[in-house]
Structure formats: C-alpha cells, structure tokens
Amino acid sequence: MSAAGDTNAVTPPDIRLRKGQTPLVCLTAYTTPIAKLVDRHCDIVLVGDSVGMVLHGLSSTLGVTLDMMIMHGKAVRRGLERALLVVDLPFGSYEEGPEQAFRNAARLMAEAGCAAVKLEGGESMAATIRFLTARGVPVMAHVGLTPQAVNTFGGYCVQGLGDDAERIRRDAGAVTEAGAFSVVLEKVPEPLAKAITAQIAIPTIGIGASPACDGQILVVDDILGMFTDFRPKFVKRYAELGSEAEAAIGTYAADVRDRRFPAAEHVYAAASRPGDVA
Numbered sequence: 591m592s593a594a595g596d597t598n599a600v601t602p603p604d605i606r607l608r609k610g611q612t613p614l615v616c617l618t619a620y621t622t623p624i625a626k627l628v629d630r631h632c633d634i635v636l637v638g639d640s641v642g643m644v645l646h647g648l649s650s651t652l653g654v655t656l657d658m659m660i661m662h663g664k665a666v667r668r669g670l671e672r673a674l675l676v677v678d679l680p681f682g683s684y685e686e687g688p689e690q691a692f693r694n695a696a697r698l699m700a701e702a703g704c705a706a707v708k709l710e711g712g713e714s715m716a717a718t719i720r721f722l723t724a725r726g727v728p729v730m731a732h733v734g735l736t737p738q739a740v741n742t743f744g745g746y747c748v749q750g751l752g753d754d755a756e757r758i759r760r761d762a763g764a765v766t767e768a769g770a771f772s773v774v775l776e777k778v779p780e781p782l783a784k785a786i787t788a789q790i791a792i793p794t795i796g797i798g799a800s801p802a803c804d805g806q807i808l809v810v811d812d813i814l815g816m817f818t819d820f821r822p823k824f825v826k827r828y829a830e831l832g833s834e835a836e837a838a839i840g841t842y843a844a845d846v847r848d849r850r851f852p853a854a855e856h857v858y859a860a861a862s863r864p865g866d867v868a
C-alpha cells in the first residue's frame with residue numbers, strides 16, 4: 591500500500607524531493623493486473639480519467655464519473671505495493687469550489703485508498719488546491735492541454751504557443767504557490783516546458799512536453815499498443831499487444847470452428863477426482 595505508514599511506499603513528499611533528480615517514471619493503470627505489472631517500475635501510478643476513453647469507449651473524458659474513478663482506483667490499489675497511487679478528480683466533481691473538491695477528493699482517498707488526487711487547471715484552481723492541501727489532500731496539478739476543457743480549446747491542440755506561453759507559465763506558478771506537490775504539463779512546446787521546469791520548485795511531469803521535464807507520464811494502453819483509436823505524436827509504442835491479441839483471438843476462433851479446440855489435454859476424463867480444481 592502506498593498509504594501513510596508503509597515505509598516502502600512512495601509518498602507525495604518523496605515525489606516533491608525528486609525535483610531535478612533522476613526522471614520520475616509515471617504510467618496510468620485502471621485494473622489490478624496492469625497495476626501489478628507497472629508497480630515495481632513506476633514512481634507514480636495514475637488512475638487517469640482517460641479510463642473513460644481507453645476502457646469505456648467514451649469519445650472524451652467528460653462522461654467519466656466519480657463512481658467510475660472510485661471503482662478503478664480500488665482495483666489499482668489492490669495491485670500496488672510501492673508506487674504512489676494518484677486518482678483523477680473527474681469533470682464536474684471539483685470545479686464548483688473548494689468544498690465540493692474536498693468532499694469528492696475525500697471520497698477518492700477513503701474509498702479508493704489513493705494518497706493523492708489530480709485535478710486540471712492552473713490559476714483558476716489555485717484556491718481549491720490551497721484548500722485541499724491545507725486539509726490533508728496532496729494534489730498533483732495538470733496544466734497546458736487539459737483534456738476536460740476540450741470544448742473550450744476546440745480540440746486536443748498544442749498549448750502555450752506564442753503569447754499563450756505566458757498563460758501556462760502563470761498557471762504552473764500558481765499551482766506551485768498553492769501547494770501542489772507536482773504538476774503534469776501536457777502538450778506544450780519544449781522551450782516552454784524547459785522554462786517552466788526551471789521556474790517552479792515542484793517536479794514537472796511531461797506528456798508531450800519534451801525531455802526537459804522532471805518526469806514523464808503516458809497512458810499504459812498507448813505504450814503497449816492496446817489502444818489504437820488514435821495515436822498522438824508524443825506516444826512511443828513499446829509493444830503491439832492489440833494486434834497480437836487480435837491474432838490470438840482469430841486463431842482460437844479458427845480452432846473452435848475446425849474442431850482443433852478443445853484437444854484431449856483440455857478434457858476431463860471419467861477418472862477425474864472429486865475436488866480437482868484445475
């Protein structure tokens with residue numbers, strides 16, 4: 591468990607201290623089996639609201655609910671021993687104000703067992719971040735491209751170009767001042783990521799934000815080739831499990847139709863013993 595009290599577990603203060611050190615390794619996970627695979631390799635495991643698009647077939651993250659995040663958070667909690675578990679506050683669960691954010695963050699921490707929450711927004715969320723951190727809720731912020739604001743941006747566009755860079759710099763400064771222990775920087779040009787990383791005292795975790803950041807995060811299904819609906823430029827594929835799985839399913843289907851499966855080794859003989867479980 592990465593909850594307080596377990597000395598082997600990574601904590602938000604540990605992450606904060608990693609500023610400027612070996613890059614932080616972060617991935618998403620939504621299920622117990624994937625959590626078990628990523629745990630020993632990652633500093634932070636995020637149950638991102640990307641779960642809505644990756645596992646539930648939604649066209650954006652806007653339809654993701656707090657109950658979905660709690661359910662996936664619990665599943666991931668069961669698979670982690672070491673990495674810090676962070677769970678996203680979904681769209682509509684925190685924007686009304688600090689009290690609403692605290693109520694829902696407290697549910698995530700109590701029910702899913704996460705040690706921190708992530709929320710999207712910079713200057714506009716500073717008061718909320720300050721309120722949460724003063725009440726025992728460590729916050730990972732998220733600025734640059736914030737996917738919950740896709741309708742405001744008019745698409746998943748690169749942020750911080752030209753004069754807009756100043757807005758992202760102010761956002762990063764504001765969440766740092768407010769007490770966030772780290773900040774995700776999404777889809778911004780390298781010089782801006784570099785300037786922000788040098789400017790603020792907390793680790794920047796980049797996604798499409800260059801190697802200048804203090805760490806990197808990607809969606810695990812993207813790096814494994816399991817989510818293939820679209821592929822942003824910033825994703826590197828380390829495996830093609832989606833096409834391998836499809837080929838395996840095709841082979842199973844052909845085996846069933848051609849009566850190659852089940853074979854003798856998959857069949858129970860009359861001599862099976864009562865109580866055999868395999």
Ligand code: KIV
Nearest residue numbers: 618638639640774809
């Ligand atoms: O929802 C998500 O998975 C995220 C990250 C990939 C940063 O916010």
